Amino acid sequence: MLKNLIIRDFVIVDTLELDFSAGFTALTGETGAGKSILIDALSLALGERGDAGMVRSGCEKAEIGAEFDIAGMPQLQSWLREQELEGDEGVCLLRRTLDAAGRSRGFINGRSATLQQMREAGEHLIDIHGQHAHQSLLRADxxxxxxxxxxxxGKQAEEVATAFKDWQTLHRRRLQLEQNAEAVAAERELLSxxxxxxxxxxxxxxxxEALQADHARLSHAASLLETAQFGVEVLSDSDTACLAxxxxxxxxxxxxxxFDAGLQDxxxxxxxxxxxxxxxxxxxxHYQQRLETDPQQLRQQEQRMADVVEAARKYRVPPEQLPEVLAGTAARLDELGGSADLAELxxxxxxxRHAYLEAAGKLSEARITAAQSLSAEITAAMQALAMQGGQFSVALLPLNEGNVHGLEMVEFQVAANQGTPLRSLAKVASGGELSRISLAIQVAASRAATVPTLIFDEVDSxxxxxxxxxxxALLKQLGRRHQxxxxxxxxxxxxxxxxxxQVSKAAHAGKTLSNIRVLGGPERIEEIARMLGGVKITETTRKHAAELLGIPA
Structure with missing residues (x-):
């Protein structure tokens, strides 16, 4: 929840530091006192666009700082880690500066952040309901x-999303294989x-290696025989042989x-x-006897070597790498598979697809039941909020092929008055009506709402x-679960x-400044009395105010 807000030089605020508590807090004050400045400042901290006109006149820049307790918000903590924006444990700090030239900078936990990142963080932290635009309830998701x-x-929706992603992965692979079937078949035929x-x-x-050695020997057999014969003649067979x-x-x-024993050595x-x-x-x-001079064997070896060299030339590798080419060819064939693989895919x-449709169908059935119940609850709440005859409907709009979220799109539809047709909640024109409808929705769905802080602007218009x-009473009830x-x-x-x-404004040194203060018991009676009686406050008005507050007059 929101713990602290610091506003400096923003519109008509010079310096304002506010500490927030749990429960339901009302902001009151005279018309034009600047009650919406707090919301505007928070919106700026949450990544909304700003302009130079928001900087207090005569100042260089405006600065907004907000501190949130996020100890019980694991999703936001995970998002901060993913974005490398985490800070102290259980704390999230948002800071936004806006200078007189209209340039702004955003920070999350002291680290520079884009406006998109600030908006994404803000979606986890605060929902602002009213005539201003920061409303998650208008988004289809x-x-x-x-x-x-x-x-x-939630768990069923996750299972449907997983089933859809699994189906789409297989479907894309199948389409790719079918689209490339002709090229794949040609490649498979060549590789085979x-x-x-x-x-x-x-x-x-x-x-x-053995073939090269044998070929060298056979191709020089005649010369080797001649050498051996010459050796035999020189050593033994000629008239002048060495041995003779x-x-x-x-x-x-x-x-x-x-005659001389000295010749013995x-x-x-x-x-x-x-x-x-x-x-x-x-x-x-012996060498002469075993040396072969078979021309046929020599021709066979030469042919074998020619076949190997031709294959190596064809595949553009040295002969020694031909086994690697064979292994690579076999591996690629395994990757491509056969026609049986396409059928299996x-x-x-x-x-x-069947698994997805089955899971999504069950989710749709559960959503139909939940939509009817939620529609009835919110419609009943609208009647109590001065929207007699109004109707609320959670419409489930079918999707032809479904998507990751199921077989339908969820759309909140509303008819603010009896006899008017249902229209998308996003197209409701009246800000007051939209605020009260949002209040009815939030009260009905408060048990499941994950955003800890809810701000309503002019819901009682x-x-x-x-x-x-x-x-x-509805706001007080909502305050038991949310800030x-x-x-x-x-x-x-x-x-x-x-x-x-109480929000008030007063002139100081020729400049109008806004201020916010927390009201105690007697001060609160005076403020409620002012709201009841206007300019002139009587004792009767004070007694009525005390009665409303449940405080003894």
């Missing part, structure tokens, strides 16, 4: 929310061909040992070399006597308030 809250249909082609190639990196000459040398060295080394060379000859001959789409007492403030000129309304503030 507020009317729907009020009906659902009044009937306890590519996958078959790559699977038929049956390529692996390990095979490619080495054998002759070792024979002569053995003979020389008889040389002989040992040469015999070792002789053995190594003989092993080399055996190895070369269509089935899911229809099932989600055009009424008096018994009806005025009823208005006061209620009412600008009134009727003593019957003001007398039933839990607190009364």
């Amino acid at each position: 507020s009317q729907r929310d009020l009906l659902d809250s009044h009937a306890g249909l 061909f590519q996958r078959r082609e790559l699977e038929t190639l049956n390529f692996s990196v390990t095979e490619w 000459q080495l054998n002759a040398l070792t024979v002569r060295l053995r003979s020389g040992l008889e 040389t002989l040992t080394m040469l015999e070792s070399a002789q053995n190594e060379l003989q092993e080399a000859v055996y190895a070369l001959r 269509a089935r899911q789409d229809e099932a989600a 055009g009424i008096g006597g018994r009806v005025a007492e009823i208005v006061g 209620v403030m009412c600008v009134t000129h009727l003593p019957q309304v003001a007398a039933q308030a839990d607190a009364q503030w």
Whole structure:
């Protein structure tokens, strides 16, 4: 609720600081004293447009600051966190400045905020009902929310919204798939061909490495055979072969040992070399035997390599990356799915639509019952508020396909007088009628209302006597659940308030200034007496005022 309001240099207010309490507070005063200045200042703090004319004459800027207790308002607290505008726990501070050039700035909890953000915050905090425009009851979404809250249909409405969103998500996917079916089919056909082609190639990196090695060997087989043959001849088969000459040398060295034992070491080394060379000859001959020179196998390997290189060129990757291309092709095919997937998606789409319609249908049935009850309650309240013959109706206007809120649009309709047709509440011309209708709605729906502070401006316009007492009683009843403030000129309304503030204006140093003060018991009797008797206040008038207030005279 609203706890504190500071107004500086606004219209005809120099400095004003007000502390607010719970319950029903009446604002009274002489005509023209500026009773609506408080509402205008609050409206500015709540993001309404301002102009340079609101700045007190001769001042640089006007400033409005409002402090609210939001400890019991989790939705607003969540919104402030989302907007990164949170402040001290359980407190919301709104501040608005307006300079003499018409430029304004807004702040929420000390942080700069746009007017839209201030308006959104204000929608959680205050409803102003009257001839001024800050009224949530004129908005279609507020009317729907009020009906659902009044009937306890919030959870059902959330379920319908979820079902609608689920259906729309599936429906959009289905439409997208159907619209792109031809292109998808063509892509799927190409990818299927590519996958078959790559699977038929049956390529692996390990095979490619082995193939390259084998091909290098086979393509040089003749040269390798010639090299091996040359080695055998040099070492063993020619007339001047190394082994033959080495054998002759070792024979002569053995003979020389008889005369000089010093040749033993040389002989040992040469015999070792002789053995190594003989092993080399055996190895070369074995290599000649196992080396293949099959031209057919070579041609097959060359063809295989050509097929792999051609596939790599086609897909514009090195041969080593062909397995990755195959994996990517298969994954994309899985994403596209097949015709069976479209049929399954269509089935899911229809099932989600059915689920939404079923949930929305149940919500509609509950809304019909709630609308009839709420319409009767508000119509009855209108009769008590000097609108005899008036009628109120919560109309449920069907929507062809439904939306996230259900199968109908909720519209408050009213006929202010007997015999006049029902019209949308937003089109009611009389501000006084609109105020009283709003009062009737708020009283009927007060148990479900979430906005903590309600302000009524001139709700008693055009009424008096018994009806005025009823208005006061209704406001007092509403004040048990909400913080209620009412600008009134009727003593019957003001007398039933839990607190009364007097708005007055006076000239100071050649300038007219407005002031608001809280009235005590005797002061309140005087103010009610003034409202009853006008300029001349008699003891009889004071006794009547005390009687209205329930205070001993």
